[in-house]
Each structure stands twice: as structure tokens, then as C-alpha cells.
Amino acid sequence: MSQLFNVLALLLVASFFLVERSSASPSSRDNDEFDVKESIEIIINHPLNKERPASYLLGPPLTEEEIVLTLKPVLETRDVSHFDGLIQLYKVTNGLKTLEAEADGHPLKDIWLIPGYYLLSVHEVVETLSIMMRTSGVWIPSWLPLFASRTGDFVVFDTENGHIHEILTKESLRWEVAPNLQAFIHGIAKQLRDGRILLNENGLYDVIITDSQKHEIYEDSILDAPFVSPNARNTFNIEIVVHEENVGVPNLDFNCTNMPRVCQNIRNAIASGKTRSLQRITDKNQIKKNRQAACGKVTCTAPNNSCDEYPFASTSQGGAGATTMCVPLSENNSQGGQLAGFYRKNNVKDKDWFNMRSP
Structure with a gap:
């Protein structure tokens, strides 16, 4: 009888661990539970990026202590629970090695790690935030710039709620692209893995969008595509007309x-x-x-x-x-x-x- 009891007990323990493991599987995770380390490594090591300077110009990882110390002025007044994904990101890489990229004379398209943007180092995050607070009339103090285009556009981490926004400062345009950093990074990794991000003949990013994929690209995959493939059905086209100076316009x-x-x-x-x-x-x-x-x-x-x-x-x-x-x-x-x-x-x-x- 005691042997039967022991067997039943072992089966119960084993079933508990199986349930725990299955509940933590990637297929059942919510967006806010996606692992940033796993997703950013997919982005860095994807064949599309692997031979590009954007990957080999990335800096070494930082420790959590180094990240927190550098971001201390921001972290001191914010809810630290929002920063888990941010810390995970910089524990993989400290962003672009800017001085090396500048010394080698890389054009912007070569340093963009994700479509249109490169990853700022932690020190650049703090420095850029300071510049934007002094000189931009549209910048909000809770926006922490993580990705930059070097054309005046940014992907920012909102330290108030953890949301991710894309900011076009020259046009004073902004919109939320993800509920958190984990979901944003995962969305890009998923598009790379699924072959929806590619390079066009100019070495610039295109994102393939078709009617059947639109829902997944814009809602499930999070990233709001900076580029639309010329072959996509919903490509936005404008007839370009050159006029002499118009009369009666501002x-x-x-x-x-x-x-x-x-x-x-x-x-x-x-x-x-x-x-x-x-x-x-x-x-x-x-x-x-x-x-x-x-x-x-x-x-x-x-x-x-x-x-x-x-x-x-x-x-x-x-x-x-x-x-x-x-x-x-x-x-x-x-x-x-x-x-x-x-x-x-x-x-x-x-x-x-x-x-x-x-x-």
C-alpha cells in the first residue's frame, strides 16, 4: 500500500511540473511575457542582419548594475516595474558602437538594426533625452529614446506606463506601436523570422504587406512598418507635381x-x-x-x-x-x-x- 502511495505521489509531482512547463511555453505566453533577450538575439543573428554593420557594430552587454546606475536619474522617479524589458535589452547589447561606426563612415542605412532605426547605447539614451528636453517643443519628460533614426525620428519607451511610441519630431507626429518593450521587440523578431522584412535594391528595409497579412503585421506583430513594399496592394502613392511658386497659398x-x-x-x-x-x-x-x-x-x-x-x-x-x-x-x-x-x-x-x- 505504501509503495502505491509513493507511486501516486511521484505521478502527482511529475504532473505538476509538466503543467508548469506547458504554461510557460512560448505559444501560450501573453505579449508582455515575451523574452527580450531571446527576441533581440533573433534580430541580431538573423541572416538579413548578420552581415550588416548594424550587427557587428553592437556593443557588449552591460550588467544590471551598470544599466541602473546610468539610468539612475530616470529610474529614481519612476515605477521600476516597467523597466524589466529595458534592462533585459541592454543585458544583451549596449547598442551601437557609435564612435566606431562614425570612424568607419557607415551610412545610416547600414547602422539601422530594425527598419529605420539603430539602438542607442545607455549613455546615449540619457544624453539624447537631455538634448530633446532642451530643444524639442514636443518632447514629454517620460519619453526615454531607445531607437533613433539620425533623421530626427525616435522609438521611445514611456517610463510612466512602459508603452512604446514612435515619434516623428519634425512633423510633431506620434503614435503608440506596442503596449511594452517585450511585445515591440518580439514583433520585429517575428517579422524577420517570417520573412516579412527584407532589403530592397537600395539596401533599405521593405516590409511585405498583403491584405491577408495586414492584420497580423499591424496588430499582432506590433511594428508599424516604416516601409511598404512596392508590390503591396495598399502602398500609399502620391502623384508628384512640380509647380512654380503658387499664388494665394501660405x-x-x-x-x-x-x-x-x-x-x-x-x-x-x-x-x-x-x-x-x-x-x-x-x-x-x-x-x-x-x-x-x-x-x-x-x-x-x-x-x-x-x-x-x-x-x-x-x-x-x-x-x-x-x-x-x-x-x-x-x-x-x-x-x-x-x-x-x-x-x-x-x-x-x-x-x-x-x-x-x-x-
């Missing part, structure tokens, strides 16, 4: 005091034949596509520099062929604030025309 005049290099880039562009007559667009994917087409092959070597383009990415004249210049991030922020203010003040909406009158 005129944009920039104050160049805080952005001399931005203004110089506009002067260079207009002197080379770029139009002053511009048509605004508000589709976020097309804006990102324009910006990345204009800046993807640009190399910005100075610290805290970003790529500026004219015609603007938020116009139908923007994109490939735009005149570019590397300018301080603070100047891009100043331009973004003035441009957003101009759009609001003059009620310039999607497909409305305006003139770039000065500089």
Missing part, C-alpha cells in the same frame, strides 16, 4: 537664428533647382519612406548630428533626390517646431500647397 519663412545649417541646406537645395512650391502629406508611412529614401545613404560622423533634407519628407516633393546635410539634432528640432507651428497656424492640411519663401 508662405513659409524660417527664423534661422537657431538653425543656420538647416537654412543653408535649404538654400543649397533651391540653388540647385529644387522647387519652392511644396505639397504637404500627412501619411506617416510615406513621410518615413521619404525621409529614409533621402537620408539612408548619408553618413553623419559628428556626435549628435542628424540628417536634414529638403524638400521636406512631409511633402510630396520629398524623398529620393532631396538635398541633404548633417546638422545638429537641436537644429532639426528647431526646424520641426517651426514647421509644425506653420502647419497649425495656416491650417495646412494633407495635400495642401505652400511656398518655401525663405531662407
Whole structure:
């Protein structure tokens, strides 16, 4: 009888462990339980990324103590429970080795680890946050920049609630792309694994979207695709029309005091034949596509520099062929604030025309 009891007890213990293991399996986990370490390693080691500088220019992992110490000014006033995914991320890699990337002269498209963005190091996170708080009129103190495009766009971690937002500072646009960092990283890893992220002939990221995949890409896979494949049915297209200066439309005049290099880039562009007559667009994917087409092959070597383009990415004249210049991030922020203010003040909406009158 005692032997039977022992056998039953062993079976009970074994069944308990089987239930525990099955409940923790990846197929049954909620989005907020996805392992960041596992997902970021998929991204780094995926064949699409493996031979790209974005992978081999990643810095070594940090210890939890190093991460917490560097982020201490942020962590001190926030709910630490939101930061688990963030700590997991930097325990895999401390982001792009920026100085090495700059010394080697890599264009932006080569350092982007995920579509359109590279991973900031922990020190760059703190430094960039400080710059954005000083110079951007749209930045919220709880936004911690994790991924940057070097064109003025960011993927940020909201320290108030752990949500992930994409920010287009020059257009004052933002939207939530994931409920937490774990889900965001997992979504990108899943798209890579499923073959939905690829490189086009220019070495820039495309994301394949079809009607049957749209739900999964935008809701399950989290990432709101910066690029749409030319073969996709729902590609956003704009007929580009070049006009002489329009009469009876608003005129944009920039104050160049805080952005001399931005203004110089506009002067260079207009002197080379770029139009002053511009048509605004508000589709976020097309804006990102324009910006990345204009800046993807640009190399910005100075610290805290970003790529500026004219015609603007938020116009139908923007994109490939735009005149570019590397300018301080603070100047891009100043331009973004003035441009957003101009759009609001003059009620310039999607497909409305305006003139770039000065500089």
C-alpha cells in the first residue's frame, strides 16, 4: 500500500511540473511575457542582419548594475516595474558602437538594426533625452529614446506606463506601436523570422504587406512598418507635381537664428533647382519612406548630428533626390517646431500647397 502511495505521489509531482512547463511555453505566453533577450538575439543573428554593420557594430552587454546606475536619474522617479524589458535589452547589447561606426563612415542605412532605426547605447539614451528636453517643443519628460533614426525620428519607451511610441519630431507626429518593450521587440523578431522584412535594391528595409497579412503585421506583430513594399496592394502613392511658386497659398519663412545649417541646406537645395512650391502629406508611412529614401545613404560622423533634407519628407516633393546635410539634432528640432507651428497656424492640411519663401 505504501509503495502505491509513493507511486501516486511521484505521478502527482511529475504532473505538476509538466503543467508548469506547458504554461510557460512560448505559444501560450501573453505579449508582455515575451523574452527580450531571446527576441533581440533573433534580430541580431538573423541572416538579413548578420552581415550588416548594424550587427557587428553592437556593443557588449552591460550588467544590471551598470544599466541602473546610468539610468539612475530616470529610474529614481519612476515605477521600476516597467523597466524589466529595458534592462533585459541592454543585458544583451549596449547598442551601437557609435564612435566606431562614425570612424568607419557607415551610412545610416547600414547602422539601422530594425527598419529605420539603430539602438542607442545607455549613455546615449540619457544624453539624447537631455538634448530633446532642451530643444524639442514636443518632447514629454517620460519619453526615454531607445531607437533613433539620425533623421530626427525616435522609438521611445514611456517610463510612466512602459508603452512604446514612435515619434516623428519634425512633423510633431506620434503614435503608440506596442503596449511594452517585450511585445515591440518580439514583433520585429517575428517579422524577420517570417520573412516579412527584407532589403530592397537600395539596401533599405521593405516590409511585405498583403491584405491577408495586414492584420497580423499591424496588430499582432506590433511594428508599424516604416516601409511598404512596392508590390503591396495598399502602398500609399502620391502623384508628384512640380509647380512654380503658387499664388494665394501660405508662405513659409524660417527664423534661422537657431538653425543656420538647416537654412543653408535649404538654400543649397533651391540653388540647385529644387522647387519652392511644396505639397504637404500627412501619411506617416510615406513621410518615413521619404525621409529614409533621402537620408539612408548619408553618413553623419559628428556626435549628435542628424540628417536634414529638403524638400521636406512631409511633402510630396520629398524623398529620393532631396538635398541633404548633417546638422545638429537641436537644429532639426528647431526646424520641426517651426514647421509644425506653420502647419497649425495656416491650417495646412494633407495635400495642401505652400511656398518655401525663405531662407
